[in-house]
Amino acid sequence: MSKNVSEQLLDILESVGVEHVYGVTGDALNFFVKAIEERDSVDWIGMKHEGNASFAAFGQSQTTGRLGVCAGTVGPGALHLINGLYNAKKERTPLIAITGQIDQRQQGTSFFQEVDLKKVFDDVCEYQAIIKTPEQAPMIIQRAIKIALANNTVCRIELPANVAEMKAENQQFIHPIQTYASRLVPNEETVSEAAALLNTAKTIGILAGDGCRESREAVLTLSKKLNAPITHSLRASDIFDHDTENVVGLTGLIGNPSGYNAVMKCDLLLMLGTDFPYIDFLPHDTKTIQVDIRQENIGNRTAVSLGVWSDISSFLTLLNPKIHQKDDTSFLDKLRKSFLGWKENMKEQASPTRENEPLHPQIFAGFVNEYAADDAIFTVETGTSAIWAAHHISFNQQRRLIGSFNHGSMAVGLPSAIGAQLAHPEKEIWCLSGDGAFNMAMQDFITAVRYKLPVKILIFNNSELSFVKLEMEEVGLAASLDALHETNVNFADYAKLCGGDGVRVEHAKDIGAAIQQAKNSTKPFIIDAVVSSGELSLPPHIGLKQAIGFGTAKVKEVAQVITGDKSQWENIKKELQSYFD
Known part of the structure; x- marks a missing residue:
C-alpha cells in the first residue's frame, strides 16, 4: 500500500530518533496525527495549548540533545507555537515545528484561518520547508531537519491540508540523516x-x-x-x-x-x-x-x-x-x-528556624536541594524562582538545569518539565515556578496527569509578580500593586481536582515532609508554597543609578502610605518583616 506525504514525513522524523510529537491537532494535521496513531514507535502528546507544546518539545530536546518536534494546525494553532520556538532558538536547541496550512486552492483569498506563516516565522526559523508538491517533500523535509540539527536551531515544515493526504513521491531521495562530530580549532x-x-x-x-x-x-x-x-x-x-x-x-x-x-x-x-x-x-x-x-x-x-x-x-x-x-x-x-561566607549566609536564609509567616521562599529551595536526587533535572521559571534556585540549589555534575535563560519567557517551567519527564522517565523532574508563570501554563498539568508523569512542581505562591516589582523599583517607580497582584486558586486542591496530588504549605515545620511527599509521589505533584511577597533579592552590586532608583521608589511608596494607601503599607510591612526575620 502506497504512503501519503504525512506518513513519509513521519518516516523521516522517526529515522532521526523522534519519539514524541507535542501539539494540538486540527484539520490540516489530521492525516499526520493518524499516521502517528498507527505507529508504536512515535507518540502524539496531546497538549492543552500549542505554546506549551513548543516548550515541552524544548524541554525534551534540551535534556537529550536530540531533535524536538511540536505541531500546530493552520493560522491560530501555528501562531501559538512561536514563543516556545523563540526560546529554543535563543537556547540553541534543535526543534522542528510542523504547521498545517489551509488547502492550496484557497491560499491568497483571505480564507478562514489563513495566515501568511512564511512571513510570521521568518525571524524565528533558520529555514522553512514549505511543501508545495509531493515531489519536493522528501528533499525539503530532510533539509529542514539537517539544518535544525547542524545549527542547533529552529526550522519549520508547512503541510497544506490537501498535500497532507497526497501520495508520497521520490522515496529514492530519502537517506540516513547523520550528525557529524567536528571541531573548530584555532591557529x-x-x-x-x-x-x-x-x-x-x-x-x-x-x-x-x-x-x-x-x-x-x-x-x-x-x-x-x-x-x-x-x-x-x-x-x-x-x-x-x-x-x-x-x-x-x-x-x-x-x-x-x-x-x-x-x-x-x-x-x-x-x-x-x-x-x-x-x-x-x-x-x-x-x-x-x-x-x-x-x-x-x-x-x-x-x-x-x-x-x-x-x-x-x-x-x-x-x-x-x-x-x-x-x-x-x-x-x-x-x-x-x-563566596564561602555568602554560601553560609544563604544557608542561614534557608533555615527552617525562620518561622515568620508568610514563609521565606529560600527555605523551600533549601529543602529541595537537600532531598532531590543527585541526578534530578530542574526546570526553572523566569523571575524570582530562578533566584532562589541559583542561590540555594547546588547543581552538581549529574543534575541538569533548563529554563528560558536567554529569551526570558514566563510559562516555560511546567511544559518543559513535561518534555523532560517523557524523555527521562527514570529521573526526578522538579519544576520551580512562580505563581504568575504557573497560572499561564497550568492547563497542561492535566496533560501531566493524562500521561502519568510524576513531575514535582514547587509553586512560590506570594500572589505577586515579584521580579517585575523589583524591576519597577529599580527604575524609581513605586510598585503598582494592583497590576502586580496575582489572584490564585489553592494550587494543591487544583492538583487533586485534575487527578494529581498536592499539598499546601503555610508553616515551616511542614516543608520537609511536603518535599519528601512530592519526591515519593507517582503522580504529578504540586507543592503550594505560601511565601512572603516582601522578600528582597538585590543584585551583587548596586550602582548609583540603581541606588537612586530604589531610593526614589521607596520614598514614593512611603508617600502613598502617608496619604492612606493601605495596600502599600502592607507591602512595606512585609518587606520589613522578611528583612528582619
Whole structure:
C-alpha cells in the first residue's frame, strides 16, 4: 500500500530518533496525527495549548540533545507555537515545528484561518520547508531537519491540508540523516598570544558559559594553573556548581558579590563560551580574551583585547600546556573566602528556624536541594524562582538545569518539565515556578496527569509578580500593586481536582515532609508554597543609578502610605518583616 506525504514525513522524523510529537491537532494535521496513531514507535502528546507544546518539545530536546518536534494546525494553532520556538532558538536547541496550512486552492483569498506563516516565522526559523508538491517533500523535509540539527536551531515544515493526504513521491531521495562530530580549532599563533597574555597577567578572572559543557575538567585545570576564580552564567550553573573548587558563583542581576568582583576586579578577564548579555556587569577597561564557537559573539558585549574563534575544548587542549603555574593565590583566596561566607549566609536564609509567616521562599529551595536526587533535572521559571534556585540549589555534575535563560519567557517551567519527564522517565523532574508563570501554563498539568508523569512542581505562591516589582523599583517607580497582584486558586486542591496530588504549605515545620511527599509521589505533584511577597533579592552590586532608583521608589511608596494607601503599607510591612526575620 502506497504512503501519503504525512506518513513519509513521519518516516523521516522517526529515522532521526523522534519519539514524541507535542501539539494540538486540527484539520490540516489530521492525516499526520493518524499516521502517528498507527505507529508504536512515535507518540502524539496531546497538549492543552500549542505554546506549551513548543516548550515541552524544548524541554525534551534540551535534556537529550536530540531533535524536538511540536505541531500546530493552520493560522491560530501555528501562531501559538512561536514563543516556545523563540526560546529554543535563543537556547540553541534543535526543534522542528510542523504547521498545517489551509488547502492550496484557497491560499491568497483571505480564507478562514489563513495566515501568511512564511512571513510570521521568518525571524524565528533558520529555514522553512514549505511543501508545495509531493515531489519536493522528501528533499525539503530532510533539509529542514539537517539544518535544525547542524545549527542547533529552529526550522519549520508547512503541510497544506490537501498535500497532507497526497501520495508520497521520490522515496529514492530519502537517506540516513547523520550528525557529524567536528571541531573548530584555532591557529597556533592565536593560542600562543592568549597564553602570553594569561602568563603575564597578575590577576585573572574566568567567566564561563554553557559553551564549556564538554570542557569542564579542562576549564578547572586552567583555573588551577592560573589561580583564577570561575564565575559562571546561570545556564552554566549545572557545569560549575557551588561545590566545585575555584568557583565563586554568579554575576549579573541574580549574582553574588564574589562572582561580580571576580569579573570586575581582575587584570585580565577570560570569557569562555558565553555571550553574557548584561553589559553593566562586565568590565570595559580591562584586558579581555573571549573564546567562542560563534564568531559574531566575540566583542558583542564588551571590547576584547584578543578574540579566539574556536570551540572551548579545542582551544584549551592547545592552551593548557602553554600556561605556567602561578604562585600567588591571594586574589582567588579572597574571593573564595567571600563566596564561602555568602554560601553560609544563604544557608542561614534557608533555615527552617525562620518561622515568620508568610514563609521565606529560600527555605523551600533549601529543602529541595537537600532531598532531590543527585541526578534530578530542574526546570526553572523566569523571575524570582530562578533566584532562589541559583542561590540555594547546588547543581552538581549529574543534575541538569533548563529554563528560558536567554529569551526570558514566563510559562516555560511546567511544559518543559513535561518534555523532560517523557524523555527521562527514570529521573526526578522538579519544576520551580512562580505563581504568575504557573497560572499561564497550568492547563497542561492535566496533560501531566493524562500521561502519568510524576513531575514535582514547587509553586512560590506570594500572589505577586515579584521580579517585575523589583524591576519597577529599580527604575524609581513605586510598585503598582494592583497590576502586580496575582489572584490564585489553592494550587494543591487544583492538583487533586485534575487527578494529581498536592499539598499546601503555610508553616515551616511542614516543608520537609511536603518535599519528601512530592519526591515519593507517582503522580504529578504540586507543592503550594505560601511565601512572603516582601522578600528582597538585590543584585551583587548596586550602582548609583540603581541606588537612586530604589531610593526614589521607596520614598514614593512611603508617600502613598502617608496619604492612606493601605495596600502599600502592607507591602512595606512585609518587606520589613522578611528583612528582619
